[in-house]
Amino acid sequence: MNASQSISEIVMPRMGLTMESGRFIKWLKEIGEPVRSGEPLFEIETDKSVVEVEALEEGILSQTLAQPGETYAVGAVLGYLSPPGIPGPTQAAIQPESSSAGTESQAQPLASATYASPARPKASPAARRLARQLGVDLARVIGSGPEGRIVAWNVQATAQSKPLQSPASARISPVAQRLAVDLGVDLQQVKGTGPGGSITRKDVEAAYQQQSQTVPSSPSSLPDTEGIVEPLSPVQRRMAERMVQSFTSAPHFYLQAEVDARNLVALRQSLLPPLENRYGVHLTFTDLFIYFTARLLPRHPLLMAQWSEAGLIKFTRVHLGVAVDTEQGLFVPVLRDADKLGLAEISRQRAELAERARQGKLLPKDYEQGVFTLTNLGTLRIDVFQAILNPPQAAILAVGRIKEQPMVENHQVISAPMFTLSLSADHRVLDGGKAARFLSELVEWLENPALSMA
Amino acid sequence: MSMRELTFAQAIREALDEELARDEKIVLFGEDIGAWGGVFRTTEGLYEKYGPERVIDTPLSEEGYVGMAVGIAMTGMHPVPEIMFGDFITLAMDQIVNQAAKMRYMTGGQVAVPITIRATMGGGRSSGAQHSQSWHAWFAHVPGLKVVVPSTPYDAKGLLKTALRDPNPVLFFEDKVMYHKIKGPVPEEEYLIPFGVADIKREGSDVTIVALSRMVHTALAAAEQLAQEGISAEVIDPRTLTPLDEETLIQSVCKTGGAVIVDEGYQRFGVTAELAAVIAKGAFDYLDAPIERVAAMDVPIPFSPPLEFATIPDEERIIQAVHRVLEGRRPQ
Numbered sequence: 057m058n059a060s061q062s063i064s065e066i067v068m069p070r071m072g073l074t075m076e077s078g079r080f081i082k083w084l085k086e087i088g089e090p091v092r093s094g095e096p097l098f099e100i101e102t103d104k105s106v107v108e109v110e111a112l113e114e115g116i117l118s119q120t121l122a123q124p125g126e127t128y129a130v131g132a133v134l135g136y137l138s139p140p141g142i143p144g145p146t147q148a149a150i151q152p153e154s155s156s157a158g159t160e161s162q163a164q165p166l167a168s169a170t171y172a173s174p175a176r177p178k179a180s181p182a183a184r185r186l187a188r189q190l191g192v193d194l195a196r197v198i199g200s201g202p203e204g205r206i207v208a209w210n211v212q213a214t215a216q217s218k219p220l221q222s223p224a225s226a227r228i229s230p231v232a233q234r235l236a237v238d239l240g241v242d243l244q245q246v247k248g249t250g251p252g253g254s255i256t257r258k259d260v261e262a263a264y265q266q267q268s269q270t271v272p273s274s275p276s277s278l279p280d281t282e283g284i285v286e287p288l289s290p291v292q293r294r295m296a297e298r299m300v301q302s303f304t305s306a307p308h309f310y311l312q313a314e315v316d317a318r319n320l321v322a323l324r325q326s327l328l329p330p331l332e333n334r335y336g337v338h339l340t341f342t343d344l345f346i347y348f349t350a351r352l353l354p355r356h357p358l359l360m361a362q363w364s365e366a367g368l369i370k371f372t373r374v375h376l377g378v379a380v381d382t383e384q385g386l387f388v389p390v391l392r393d394a395d396k397l398g399l400a401e402i403s404r405q406r407a408e409l410a411e412r413a414r415q416g417k418l419l420p421k422d423y424e425q426g427v428f429t430l431t432n433l434g435t436l437r438i439d440v441f442q443a444i445l446n447p448p449q450a451a452i453l454a455v456g457r458i459k460e461q462p463m464v465e466n467h468q469v470i471s472a473p474m475f476t477l478s479l480s481a482d483h484r485v486l487d488g489g490k491a492a493r494f495l496s497e498l499v500e501w502l503e504n505p506a507l508s509m510a
Numbered sequence: 511m512s513m514r515e516l517t518f519a520q521a522i523r524e525a526l527d528e529e530l531a532r533d534e535k536i537v538l539f540g541e542d543i544g545a546w547g548g549v550f551r552t553t554e555g556l557y558e559k560y561g562p563e564r565v566i567d568t569p570l571s572e573e574g575y576v577g578m579a580v581g582i583a584m585t586g587m588h589p590v591p592e593i594m595f596g597d598f599i600t601l602a603m604d605q606i607v608n609q610a611a612k613m614r615y616m617t618g619g620q621v622a623v624p625i626t627i628r629a630t631m632g633g634g635r636s637s638g639a640q641h642s643q644s645w646h647a648w649f650a651h652v653p654g655l656k657v658v659v660p661s662t663p664y665d666a667k668g669l670l671k672t673a674l675r676d677p678n679p680v681l682f683f684e685d686k687v688m689y690h691k692i693k694g695p696v697p698e699e700e701y702l703i704p705f706g707v708a709d710i711k712r713e714g715s716d717v718t719i720v721a722l723s724r725m726v727h728t729a730l731a732a733a734e735q736l737a738q739e740g741i742s743a744e745v746i747d748p749r750t751l752t753p754l755d756e757e758t759l760i761q762s763v764c765k766t767g768g769a770v771i772v773d774e775g776y777q778r779f780g781v782t783a784e785l786a787a788v789i790a791k792g793a794f795d796y797l798d799a800p801i802e803r804v805a806a807m808d809v810p811i812p813f814s815p816p817l818e819f820a821t822i823p824d825e826e827r828i829i830q831a832v833h834r835v836l837e838g839r840r841p842q
């Protein structure tokens with residue numbers, strides 16, 4: 057293979073901080089079709105949604121390896137782009153129509169082409185230094201810099217989100233290590249067959265083959281049961297993993313407070329028509345909760361902090377997550393800088409994000425980097441509930457149904473709209489007193505919204 | 511210390527005045543610097559005070575009077591030739607580069623050349639392509655010359671007085687636009703500022719902006735705007751290019767992880783390139799983004815004001831460069 061420099065790989069992209077593999081849905085171009093840089097090239101399903109992936113370069117789609125419905129590790133080669141006018145390396149060999157020869161020959165160009173253009177992850181020197189210090193494998197890190205460059209805080213975030221990897225004790229050849237990084241193979245899972253058990257290139261290739269075969273959705277061992285096992289969707293699997301991680305690692309505690317909603321109900325009534333008329337938005341109670349919570353959070357920064365072994369990670373920008381229930385599962389899109397948004401803008405963005413979530417069209421930028429989550433099951437008739445923390449966040453606020461209840465006021469029992477707020481918090485990050493002060497101030501604001509202007 | 515506000519030109523004039531009074535070996539040469547007081551008023555009143563033998567008007571002959579100055583410097587005087595428009599220092603290039611810079615070395619230290627060449631730099635006055643350039647980088651390239659690029663009246667006075675006591679050739683660059691526009695506190699008492707000591711003009715933690723001469727003020731204005739967006743920029747003024755205070759630059763970038771280097775000279779092979787190389791080496795493992803350079807565009811400086819301002823670095827270009835350095839670099 058000599059044209060290595062001119063042929064480029066199409067790889068499974070990493071669409072979010074936690075994505076490790078993606079399910080390939082379909083090609084949006086035919087073999088032989090020219091592709092412009094930035095044009096949608098294929099579709100994948102990540103943990104969170106189905107996304108169209110754009111071509112990074114111009115060229116001709118010369119070879120497709122990825123099969124619809126199969127799952128591939130991040131960085132796995134899905135196909136090849138040839139420059140216009142230069143035939144692809146194996147275009148002649150793999151006739152897409154003559155299907156039988158295709159499958160067998162796919163594995164070969166995959167590995168050797170990877171050698172031809174080793175994709176060292178792009179990282180700043182500072183990020184590399186930090187990765188060495190913290191023992192972080194850069195292949196696991198998502199870059200937030202220009203063109204996906206890994207910068208220092210990305211390494212920090214990765215180090216904090218995963219247990220630190222001890223430097224690999226097994227010996228490994230440089231070629232094998234490079235290949236493992238390129239193919240996204242976890243070296244902990246590779247058995248070395250070289251001298252003294254060292255890991256060789258062949259071992260990594262074998263592990264990669266196995267990995268790309270086992271990851272696909274067909275369950276490897278069915279439980280012995282009469283029930284029907286329905287394979288997990290990536291969204292389901294991801295939710296399960298994250299909830300287990302959160303519930304078993306973060307020591308949760310819960311605070312509850314009842315809120316007299318008379319003023320809040322009146323406030324919404326008074327704002328509803330003008331917001332509808334002027335901005336065309338339909339103001340919900342959730343919008344009001346977002347509004348007051350976001351404006352209160354900067355006064356209680358620990359509620360937006362995150363636990364890490366290295367120390368508490370603090371955030372100043374109020375990116376507020378709002379749980380959205382959809383047929384595909386639970387999504388938590390994020391309103392960025394929510395404390396700076398007016399009510400109409402909150403309402404508009406919340407509705408738009410919820411709609412995108414329902415259509416499975418959320419992009420990573422829509423749900424990443426939240427610092428606090430709000431979840432409201434009031435519309436589903438739930439009076440009180442306690443939420444599991446949305447990792448790595450340290451607090452989540454659960455809102456129950458507003459309903460008329462008996463209330464004692466001035467020694468009289470009266471009827472008033474009331475509801476219950478439940479705050480779940482991570483005791484590693486903050487204690488009951490700090491959480492209570494936040495919650496009680498929030499209740500004060502909700503009961504007397506004018507206080508929020510003080 | 512008791513302070514008063516002086517303009518950049520007044521600070522220069524005061525340094526010259528004090529040193530002329532202190533050391534009779536000091537003599538000024540230049541075009542219109544005598545009876546006229548200098549076109550930028552930096553020698554105003556000195557002719558009357560020190561007489562035609564120490565404040566000497568010359569013909570338009572940079573090569574002649576710089577050569578003469580190098581000659582009398584070799585006899586023990588400390589001449590101070592002024593190049594009214596720094597662009598025309600090219601005429602005296604041989605005298606400076608091949609004579610002044612080499613003499614001490616070639617005589618095995620027997621002959622020193624204590625000469626302070628004052629030259630202007632900087633555009634922004636619609637003076638056209640031959641009266642707007644900034645040639646300080648050329649001299650920083652030559653071993654045997656010291657190069658001073660002050661940004662404030664305080665620095666200008668303290669550094670010029672140091673230059674006038676230095677036994678070696680010093681090129682002292684003064685930005686024309688700063689002469690009357692920039693004012694700042696200058697102590698009544700005498701003080702000197704050593705060469706090779708950078709000054710942190712503004713402390714910050716997110717990004718380091720290195721700037722010199724007038725660009726320090728542009729960088730400070732940019733830093734002020736960046737502060738409004740929550741970006742904390744450190745502004746460092748090297749003050750002298752040779753000797754260069756590498757340590758302060760490197761330490762700052764180790765702290766911030768990113769650097770934007772600003773200079774009014776040309777970008778290609780310029781001051782920004784050298785400073786970027788120093789930082790890239792010294793702070794390599796701490797850089798979290800490529801170093802950005804903001805310098806004059808590599809074209810002759812246009813006469814047309816809109817075009818001229820488009821070629822010279824301004825706040826907006828610095829802010830954009832800072833944004834590029836910080837892109838994706840902080841948790842949102």
